[in-house]
Amino acid sequence: MKRFTMMFPILALAGLLVTIAACAQMKTLPSLPASHPEELAAGRVSCAECHEDQQKGTMKPFANFNHTTAFVKNHRFYASSDDRLCATCHKQAFCSDCHTNQVEMKPSIKYGYRPDREMPHRGDFLTIHKIEGKVDPSSCYRCHGRANNARCIACHR
Amino acid sequence: MKKLLYHLLPALLLSAMPAAALADTSVDSTTIVRFFQDGRTGSTKDFVAPATEFLTLDADKLGDGKLSVHLYGWGRVDLADKSFNNNTFDGSITYAYANYRFDQANAQIRAGRFFVNEGIVNEQVDGLSARTDLPLGFGISAFGGATVHTAHMANESTDGKGDGIIGGRLNYRYKGMLELGVSGVYESDAPHLTSPANIALENEGKFGSHRLVGGDVWFSPHRVFDIMGHTSYNTETKAVAEHSYLLNVRPISNLVLTGEFNEYHNRDMFFSSILFASMVDRLNERSRSIGGRASYEFNKFFELSGDYKHYTRDIGQADRFGGDARLTLLDKTVRAGLGYHYLRSGANFALFPAPNASGSFHEARVYAMHDTKGYFSAIDAIGYFFKQNINGRPSAWEVIGSLGYHITPALALSGDISYGQNPQFVDELKGLIRLTYNMNYASKGGSK
Numbered sequence: 001m002k003r004f005t006m007m008f009p010i011l012a013l014a015g016l017l018v019t020i021a022a023c024a025q026m027k028t029l030p031s032l033p034a035s036h037p038e039e040l041a042a043g044r045v046s047c048a049e050c051h052e053d054q055q056k057g058t059m060k061p062f063a064n065f066n067h068t069t070a071f072v073k074n075h076r077f078y079a080s081s082d083d084r085l086c087a088t089c090h091k092q093a094f095c096s097d098c099h100t101n102q103v104e105m106k107p108s109i110k111y112g113y114r115p116d117r118e119m120p121h122r123g124d125f126l127t128i129h130k131i132e133g134k135v136d137p138s139s140c141y142r143c144h145g146r147a148n149n150a151r152c153i154a155c156h157r
Numbered sequence: 158m159k160k161l162l163y164h165l166l167p168a169l170l171l172s173a174m175p176a177a178a179l180a181d182t183s184v185d186s187t188t189i190v191r192f193f194q195d196g197r198t199g200s201t202k203d204f205v206a207p208a209t210e211f212l213t214l215d216a217d218k219l220g221d222g223k224l225s226v227h228l229y230g231w232g233r234v235d236l237a238d239k240s241f242n243n244n245t246f247d248g249s250i251t252y253a254y255a256n257y258r259f260d261q262a263n264a265q266i267r268a269g270r271f272f273v274n275e276g277i278v279n280e281q282v283d284g285l286s287a288r289t290d291l292p293l294g295f296g297i298s299a300f301g302g303a304t305v306h307t308a309h310m311a312n313e314s315t316d317g318k319g320d321g322i323i324g325g326r327l328n329y330r331y332k333g334m335l336e337l338g339v340s341g342v343y344e345s346d347a348p349h350l351t352s353p354a355n356i357a358l359e360n361e362g363k364f365g366s367h368r369l370v371g372g373d374v375w376f377s378p379h380r381v382f383d384i385m386g387h388t389s390y391n392t393e394t395k396a397v398a399e400h401s402y403l404l405n406v407r408p409i410s411n412l413v414l415t416g417e418f419n420e421y422h423n424r425d426m427f428f429s430s431i432l433f434a435s436m437v438d439r440l441n442e443r444s445r446s447i448g449g450r451a452s453y454e455f456n457k458f459f460e461l462s463g464d465y466k467h468y469t470r471d472i473g474q475a476d477r478f479g480g481d482a483r484l485t486l487l488d489k490t491v492r493a494g495l496g497y498h499y500l501r502s503g504a505n506f507a508l509f510p511a512p513n514a515s516g517s518f519h520e521a522r523v524y525a526m527h528d529t530k531g532y533f534s535a536i537d538a539i540g541y542f543f544k545q546n547i548n549g550r551p552s553a554w555e556v557i558g559s560l561g562y563h564i565t566p567a568l569a570l571s572g573d574i575s576y577g578q579n580p581q582f583v584d585e586l587k588g589l590i591r592l593t594y595n596m597n598y599a600s601k602g603g604s605k
Contacts, residue, residue, distance in 0.1 A: 071413075081338060135470075135475045
């Protein structure tokens with residue numbers, strides 16, 4: 001115990017020095033821009049059209065983020081670690097159009113004039129969900145699992 | 158609570174207006190009035206006309222230029238009969254937070270109601286969060302606060318969530334080659350349930366507190382391919398909840414090949430959801446899906462993709478395959494798409510499982526849209542064609558037409574009309590009127 005008491009100030013000082021050094025180092029670390037410097041055209045974008053190198057903030061090639069059909073279908077993998085990059089072009093509301101807790105109407109109804117956004121549950125999904133829910137219940141869980149959507153609870157008691 | 162929301166939403170907006178006037182601000186407002194009539198036998202609703210307002214406010218560059226405020230919520234009032242539940246009014250604040258962004262190290266602090274998507278963590282929180290990159294390739298983020306409660310479960314006075322939540326993620330990045338992350342979420346004890354069926358869920362160890370840890374990876378030894386994904390572990394059930402991984406291969410610039418592997422352990426994944434824990438019969442099951450997709454851009458105007466996925470569950474196996482085509486013309490003012498998929502699934506996936514039943518169906522979709530400075534229009538048709546009739550119906554299909562006019566560059570009036578037939582309705586005719594206002598007061602930079 002006595003030895004620890006003697007060592008503590010030294011360890012605390014060392015920790016402080018490391019923290020100060022780390023903070024000083026952090027000033028050299030780049031940030032992603034808050035927003036894309038130029039307005040982008042409507043529709044899906046291809047980052048690699050203009051950017052050839054790696055993104056500084058994520059250190060990943062821009063080509064990874066080209067909005068191909070494959071990217072759109074699998075965007076959850078990218079959003080979980082690179083949402084700061086998403087945020088340079090997309091408002092949070094863009095995500096919350098689909099990913100939200102309490103939903104008033106199907107996103108595809110709100111954006112009936114934007115069929116290209118491929119909002120989920122188009123058409124008569126009420127019938128289809130009884131099959132899809134058995135095929136892959138986890139895909140339902142990702143959005144509806146803990147949201148307790150009133151429309152789910154109305155039938156699933 | 159609802160009354161509070163109705164007062165809080167306009168109050169927040171009014172209080173934000175003076176500050177917003179000084180900042181880079183964008184306001185998005187969408188007002189939708191829907192009209193429908195439910196003529197089903199036993200229906201008590203003669204005419205329903207809910208009016209819903211969706212409002213988004215983003216005020217950037219406040220104060221020293223690094224502070225921003227973001228708000229998104231909706232409110233509904235029924236102009237005729239009650240449209241859904243027992244309330245004539247309803248509303249929700251999806252998020253409302255202040256964000257302070259530092260110039261270096263991608264550091265930021267956030268306070269209010271917000272979403273957290275970090276590694277295996279996907280939560281809506283009323284509280285605080287902070288994140289920053291650290292030297293030597295490390296990064297850290299943390300959040301804490303109150304959980305955002307949702308509708309109570311039937312026969313319960315709770316949604317099954319604990320009241321407090323904390324979590325975060327630590328990550329390490331090595332050049333442009335590797336990123337590793339560990340993340341976790343810890344929610345305070347789940348409430349005790351009162352209905353006999355739900356008490357049984359608790360006693361049988363099928364429902365409990367929301368506590369997960371996990372790891373995520375992104376690995377790209379060569380720019381031609383990368384692999385990413387995550388594994389989560391439920392510390393309450395002491396078992397893996399989910400593996401989810403994606404492989405991308407880009408042999409040439411216009412071609413993307415992907416492979417996906419997912420494995421879910423139902424009990425461990427659905428453990429903190431009363432709804433799913435009570436709904437899924439075989440909670441000890443491991444569900445698995447494996448599939449792939451090829452996506453090729455012939456040029457700027459045309460993209461073709463094909464996909465296949467195989468599902469394995471205790472109740473049977475299923476396959477889904479098909480393709481999509483996308484067309485973009487006239488400087489992106491015309492966009493169109495076409496898709497076809499077939500789900501081949503066995504008797505146990507049918508609505509009413511029986512030896513000769515089938516859960517298979519074809520899905521076909523086609524859409525086209527045209528935007529000009531003056532007007533915009535879209536048509537979208539989707540059909541499901543069942544291998545076996547459902548409620549005596551061979552299909553469920555719907556056609557939606559939309560037409561709008563830009564009254565000013567920021568203000569647009571549009572209307573949608575849809576018609577369809579499906580196992581629920583002999584005829585389903587719906588309509589809505591939509592007024593959208595999208596204004597961006599930015600001094601520089603692109604609008605988001």
